[in-house]
Structure formats: structure tokens, C-alpha cells
Amino acid sequence: MVDGRYQLEDARGSGSGGVVWTAFDRKLKRTVALKRPHAVASQADRLQFRREAQTAAQVHHPNAISVFDAVDGDECWLVMEYSPADSLDRILATTGPLPPERVARIGMQIAAALDAIHAKNIVHRDVKPGNILVNEHDFAKLTDFGISIWREVTQTSDGQFSGTPAYAAPEVAAGRPATEASDVFSLGATLFAAVEGASPFGAAEPEQVLDRARRGELLPTHRAGPLAPLLAEMLAARPSRRPTAAQVRQRLGEIVGEWEAPTPVVHSRGRRTPLWRRPLYQAVAVVVLAAAVGGVVLISLDPPPEPGGAAAPGSALVVDERMANPCGLLDRKALERFGPAEVHTSYGNFNRCDVLVNVGAREPVDVEVQLVTRKSHPVRGEPFEVVEEPSNSDECDRTMPADDKYGVRVSAKLPAPPVDLCAIADVALDTVESTLRRGPVPRRAAPFPAESLANVDACQLLDDSALTVLPGVDSGSAVNAFGNWACKWYSLVSRTEINLRYDQHAAQEPIKGESTRLGDHDAFVRLDTDLSTSCTVSVLHEPANLPRRTTVELVVLTVKGDRPGTEYCAAATSLAEAAAAKLPR
Template sequence: MVDGRYQLEDARGSGSGGVVWTAFDRKLKRLVALKRPHAIASQGDRLRFRREAETAAQVHHPNAISIFDTVDGDECWLVMEYSPAQSLDKVLAAGGPMAPERVARIGMQVAAALTAVHARGIVHRDVKPGNILVDDDDFAKLTDFGISIWRAVTQTDIGTISGTPAYAAPEVAEGRPASEASDVFSLGATLFAAVEGSPPFGTGEPDEVLERVRRGDILPVTKAGPLAPLLSEMLAPRPGQRPTADEVRLRLKELVGDWEAPLPAVHAVPARTPFWRRPLYLAAAATVLVGAAAVFALVDSQPEPNRVAASNPSLIGDERTANPCALLDRKELAQFGPAELHTAYGNFNRCDVLVNVGGRETVDVEVQLVTRKSHPVRGEPFEIVEVPSDSSECDRTIPVDDKYSVRVTAKVPDPPTNLCAIADVAAKTAESTLRQGPLPRRATPFPAESLANVDACQLLDDAALATLPGMDRSSAVPGFGSWACKWYSLVSRTEVSLRYDQHAAQEPINGEPARLGDHDAFVKLDTDSSTSCTISVPHQPANRPQRTTVDVLVLTVKGPQAGAEYCASAKTLTTSAASKLPR
């Protein structure tokens, strides 16, 4: 029994990193996988273990093994989703090289998982056949997210590397840190091995393999067929020459066509003997967990663009000149009541039409240009996707291509019965405009002193972010136009978001007044979830003409604790960010 909860069942396998067991979780009544390293962990190892396990637990994707829990008492254990599938290296050992079409199917799913991983600012570090699970229907899952005490480390004459030598990228072989591009290289090396029967740099002693990696001595491609051009790009010696994980997914999707990996069927459990001991239950439990991972995916792969979107790579164009107001038609919305267009509500990526639907009821119809990395959504380009929302809102999202979406929201505190009808009209107008070609540009550029000219992600550096544990610039996820940015902690569920708002100059800003450095500020606690603290700083450069609106820097720190506990950190971060604003 581990941690008084996990009953060990069978040792599933042992490798260079550690031993994996199946176990029964007696609290949640489910089958899980437990992994323990061979070596005894030092205190430093334990700290890295906890930090990196929490990082890995951020990944929720149908093609990635989920991390459920950690046990780091006398022994370090990682509690993971259980899958009965075989690792790809064992599949290859038993059946030999695979057909290019099958390799493309597996690679497409792993690339989708990496897309989700990279969207969270996480680098896997050790993509290889042994870390990819494949079932009989070619459903694939990526596992082993580089936890330090299991990471295969090879000592070389120039230092240590993370990952497995035969699948390491050249920059990693030279001792540089692994990156998203390194993961793409390792996936390319894995697909090369699957289709050719050997890793691209051959086999042998680690030092010999690493030397071939550094020299770029790749074996000739003889069996890859239609995969060959993509493999060549993924195995490019320079990181900047390689495609992204999502670009790999899209390219492989073109090769596999309409094929989709089916989820395994759930088998009935016969009523005899303790149910967690029955073989059929073990398979059924794994299947349910796979299905649950798909249902509750928080970060998903990006859908592929259709031919229309692919033929319009510049549909959005320059983010800072694209005009979101071109996606709204005030006259169309006037059928629901008097309508007014407002070009300066909220962030610069947004435009609004206020519709008076009777009496004091005014519906705010808001359209936003967003990136799919910051607002993941399923759907084909130009498809109007219904997004779940609360009773005071009706949301629609329109994927534009593999990078952008348009978000349409109709909202009002006490909504009329036709709120979604209003949203649907606005969404249809936006969809029709997108189909006509590139989005029109803004009529006038932003004023020189506007925050629209400032990259939000550049306002917080590592020194400032260090006020929160486990947070640095590498976790930054920029929003559309770089007018917003989010950072995520590697050791907790804390996040920082910074965005720009446009606010009517004559209207007061909500919050308790405060003075942060040379700036006036307003501090506000979230009254709904009570787990965040938000600080607003109006940007009013000296000796500039008065405008009807004022730009506002808005910074929020959010986490699992009471919001008041984050206000000190929020003030420190806001002070640092505001000090970098143009004067």
C-alpha cells in the first residue's frame, strides 16, 4: 500500500528511469499507474519532482497521459492515468518498421499532444518511442513529461543533456536547454525510427550517437515515402528551420485524410470476485480514463484549416491594424432595438454594439479578435461554434484559420429570451465578412502614446515575476496584438494576467485608490470567485492632448487562495509593469 491509498498490483515494466506499477486507488475506486525511480531521491530531487510534477499535471489532452497525484514521503511516486497500451518501441520490436500511413496516424496524435503541451509553456524533453503508448487501433498517447529524477541523463565531455541520445536534437546534444523545437526534432526522430526501423543517427554507445547527432550524420531515408519531406524539415539542424508541433499535426492530417483513432470500447464487468481484481475491469477502467481525459481536456489541439482558410493566409493580417469593428453591422442588430457602435470598449482587439431591447435593458454585443493559443476552440474555419456560458451571456466563436478566431458575445445582466438570437445575427455577420476576404484595416493608426504600441509580455521580467513561486517569462502566453499576456506558475495554480482596456475618461475606475510608484492605481477584489486581486492603472502621459478615452493597464493575480492574499504580489507586479510604460 502506497500512501495508505494506492494498492500495488503488478509491475508493468522497468527501464533506465524507474519501475511502473499498476495500482488500485482505494479512495476513488479506479485503476492507476504508479511510477517510482530506481535511485533514492535527494532533497533537491524532491523539490524538482514536486515542481515538475505540478507542471506536467497542467497538461490535459486526449493524446497525453494525465498526471493525477504525487507521493513524495519516504519514496517518490508519480500517480498517472493507466493505459493498457504497449509502448511504441515494443510495438516496433515485435512487428518491425511500420507503413508510412500508420506512422502518420500515430505522429499526428503525438503532435497534437505536443501542441497542447507547448501551449502551456511546457517542454517535454524526452519524446521517443518508449514514451508513446499505442493500442491495437493506433490510438496514441504521450507519456513521461521529463520529471527530473526519471529523466535519462547522459554525461558527455561538454556537460549533461536531457533526453535520450538517439532522439536528441543537435542543440541538446551540444549541451543547450531543450525547447519546443527540440521536441519537434525528437518526434521527427521517433517517426523516422518507426518507418525506417532505426533512429536517424543509428545506434551504439551514447557518446558515439551524440557525436553523430552533433555532426548531423542522418541515415538515408528509404522507406518513408510521403513522410520524407516532412521528416527532413523536422530533423533540420537549426531549431528555427523546423515546423511547430501544430504545423506538423496539420501536415500529417493531410496524409491521413479523414482517419480518426477510435477510443477503445468499454467492456461490461461480470459480478464475481472483488471488481478491482478482474482483468476485464482493468481494461474497462483504462478505457474510461482515456475517455475522461478527452472530455475534460483543458488545452486541446488546434483544428486544421479548410481549403478556404488555407488560401487566405493573410485573412487577419497585421494584428495591430486589423479592424474588429468591420465584423459588426449596427443596422443588422437594429432589428432588436436602437443600436449604437462603440469602438473603444475594453481591449484594442474588441468592438461593441449596444442594443436597447426595451426599457432599461441594453444588450452589449461584443466581438473580439483572439488567438487560438490563448482561447482554444474546436471547429472548422468559418464554422460558428456555440460556447457554453452563464445565463447572462450567449457566446459564439468562429475559427478563422489555425491561428486566429473571432469571439462574439451578447451579454446583459437580466437577459431577454432572444439573447442568443442577437448573438447569432452578430456571429453570422462576422462569418460573412470573413468569407469576403482579408479583414479591413483600421481607418486611423493608434496615437503614439497609446498602450496599443506596447507589448504586454515585455512589461514583466523574471525579477518581477519572482514575487510568485515558480513563475518566470518562459510561461508567457501572448494575446492578440500582444495587448494581453498571461503567465503561469510551475509550482501552484497561480496565474498572472495583464491586459489593456480603454476607459471613458470622465468615468471613475472601480476599486480602492492606491499609489504605486509614480502612478495612481485602483485595487479590486473579485466578488464572484473571491480568488483574485485586480489592479488598474490609468495611462496618462504628461503633455499629451486630452482624449475621450484613457488607456488602462489591468493586472490580475489569481489562484486557489483568497484574493486578498494576492494583492501584495499584484501591487509589486503592477508597480514593475507600470514603470515601463511610455511617459
């Protein structure tokens, strides 16, 4: 037992860096991967371990292995997401070189993960086939970034080189620090090895390979086909001539075409009851069996569709997004097995509903359900196939596709909880699934007031003129969210993103940020403490004819990128002022 919580099960592998075990997390009832170094860490190593484990835990991307926890007791352990997939180097050892199209599929996903890592100013430093996991459906994940005390170290005549020589960029092999560009080179070398069967520096002793890497001596391609031009750019000797990870992902996507990797469903022990054992399924089965035996006529138990809205294209579950009631998906009584529960309809955006469950702690567990579109919030998988998102001890998240257009997110949150948050989230998700299997999402009892932001299309608040404050952003990049209650714009030339959403805020609670005035509206500007590369402006929406209520509505606009957040506050304020000018009075 590690840290009184993680029950070690099987040693999955051992390399130059350390040993990886599967383990059972007895607190959250899930399988995880635990890794520890071979050598006992020094005090300096422990300090570095803590810093870099914290850095790795910042990354949340479907194609990057998540870091859940770090144990720093008698031994250093890293607690990570468990993936049963094989590493790419093992696959290559078994099958030999892979077809270019398959290599492009794998590379596109790893490039997406690198793009997310680089957006947080993190450099992987050791991209190689052994650090890429690929399952039977070609779903790929990048692992082992940032953990320097486990990094493979090759001894050379002029000191130590940290990394893997066969995949090192020339500038790193020469002793300069790793950068985002060197990560791209290493990914290019990895894809080269996958399609050609060997590293671009060939096979030799580590120091010979390192010497070739310093000089940038590359083998020619023979099997790369459509990958060859891109690999040549990724393996350019000068870092400035290499594409970014985002550009690599886009270029590989053009080769891949329509293919999209499915998100694997994470199965946890002791949680969700199999469908055929659930009461609703058993009741339906009894009715079907009775019909088969007795010849009765079956009448649909689904409620008739409500009037007042045309069906959304490709979906029967949401008739009208702005009338869909997320609170109708949750069953308060089902959650009361954990403690007294109450429903709150005015937390966050309009696509959200919360149930607060009193479990005997200082604060209640916040069970949150959100309706999302699969375009604005990627939700992979078949309808009703539950995807367990990476979670931590303070939060448990679930995502479930509802049909071809919509999905539902469920989370249970509470710092230092005395209960299993995932058990609560699963009960909530069961009620969501049961409701959706019976028919459309329930409708709201009444439409929103005419002056509410719920009737305003978020994407229409910023036009091309307003968006000129950030390079490479225009209205064509807008991605609308559920109910048109949130919108995102992306720069085509930098890693800058604008996120505008609506928020319902308790009237008696202060709004975070430095107070300012934007036209006729009070506003609040703040640097985000949990994301040092963003700035947020909240604009208060209080029309003159709106009666005083317990909640107020806000337009919340965030600009984030890869630079310090202070550099984005001017643009965020300008954009928020343009949006405020278009709000109903």
C-alpha cells in the same frame, strides 16, 4: 498500499528511469499507473519532483497521459492515468518498421499533444518511441514529460547529457537547453525510426550516437514515402527552420485524410451497471419478450415530438437548441440517495443545469450537466458510449456522445469531498442516458425573454474589423457552440485563441476583475490566476426594460496564447468593447 490510497497490483515494466506499476485507487475506484525512480531521491530531487509534477499536471489533452497526483513521502511516486496500450518501441521490436500512413496517424496525435504542452510553455525534453503508447486502434498517447529525476541520463566524456541520444536535437546534444523546436526534432526522429526501422543517427554506442547528433549527421530515408519531405523539415539542423508542433499536426493530417482515432472508453471497477442489468433495459426486454410470445401489438412509448422547431440536421435528440432543457436530463430524486438535492437553472451558460447535493460537507456537491455540440467540444465514440475524462480528487467528469451531432458532459465537483464524486456523477449520467433513450431532450417550458443574451448569436458579436487587433484571426475561423451561446476564434499565425461565452451570474455576488466602462456597459478586466497566459473581460448586460432578477447576464471574453496574460488585456478589452456595442439595449 501507497499513501493509504493506492493498492499496488502488477509491476508493468522497468527501465533506466524507474518502475511502473498498475494500482487501484481505493478512493476514486479506478485503475491508475504509479511510477517511482530506482534510486532514493535526495532532497534536491524531491523539490524538483514537486515542481515538475505540478507542471505535468497542468496538461490535459486526449493524446497525453494525465498526471493525477504526486506522493512525496518515504518514496516519490507519480500517479498517472493508466493505459493498457503498448509502447511504440515495443511495437517496432515486434513488427518492424510501420507503413508511412500508420506512422502519420500516430505522429499526428503526438504532435497535437506537443502543441497542447507547448501552449503551456512546457517542453517535453524526451520524445522517443518508448514514451509513446499506442493501442490496437492506433490511438496514441504521449507520456513521461517533465519528470527530470526519471529522465534517462547518458554519461559522456564532457559531463552528463539528459535525454536519449538517438532522438536528441543537435543543439540539445551540444549542451544547449531543450526547446519546443527540439521537441519537434525528437518527434521527427521518432517518426523516422518508426517508418525506417532505426534512429536517424543509426545504431552505435551512446557517445558515438550523441556525437552524430551534435553534428546533425542523418541517415537517408528509404521507406518514408509521403512522410519524407516533412521529416526533412522536422530534422533540420537549425531550430528556426523546423515547423511548429501545430504545423506538423496539420501536415500529417493531410497525409492521414479522413481517418480519426477513436477515444478509448475507460472502464472503472465497481461503478456503472452493465446495460443489460439496468432497470430500463430489463423493462424493455420484458415487453419485447411478451410481444414475441403473445403476439401483442407494440405501441411506441416515446413521447410525440413537440411542435415549434425544425429538427436539427443529422439529429433527432435536439429539436431546437435554444429550447432544449438540460435540467430535463437530470433526476433530482435519484441524486437524493446521497443527500438533499436542489436544482439550479441559472448557473453558467444557457446549455447548463446544476443540482446541488448536500452530503454533509461545508459546501454541497455541484452536479453539472452540459449539452454540447461534437464540433465545438470533440466527443469521440459511439452514442451512449461513456468516456471517463481525466479527473482528480475534487472533480469527476464524464462525457457521453448522444448522437452524431451532440454530446452531454456530466461532472461532480467539491473540494476535499467526503464521498465518492464519481459515484454521484455516474448516477447523474444514468438518468441522462435513460432520458435520452426514451426520446428527444425535453423542451423548456417557455422561451427566453426577448432581451436575453440567449437570443444573440455569439459569433456575430465580433466581425473582421474587430478581430484585426490580433494577427491571423478572422471571422472564418469561428467555431460556434451549442445554441450559438459561445464562440471561439483561432489565429492562423500564432497560438492565440479568443473565447466568447455567455454567463449567468448571481446578482448579489461581485464580479471578479478591475472595474471599467465599455460604452454603455459596466465591465471587469482580470488576469486569470489559473492560466497565466490569458486575460478575461466580463461585460454586464442589463437592458433598461429587463426587470431586476436574482441573476444577471454577462458576456465573458477571454484571449489566451503563449505569452504573459498582461500582453492580451488590451486586445481583450478592445474585443469586449466591440462585442458590447452589438448587444441588444
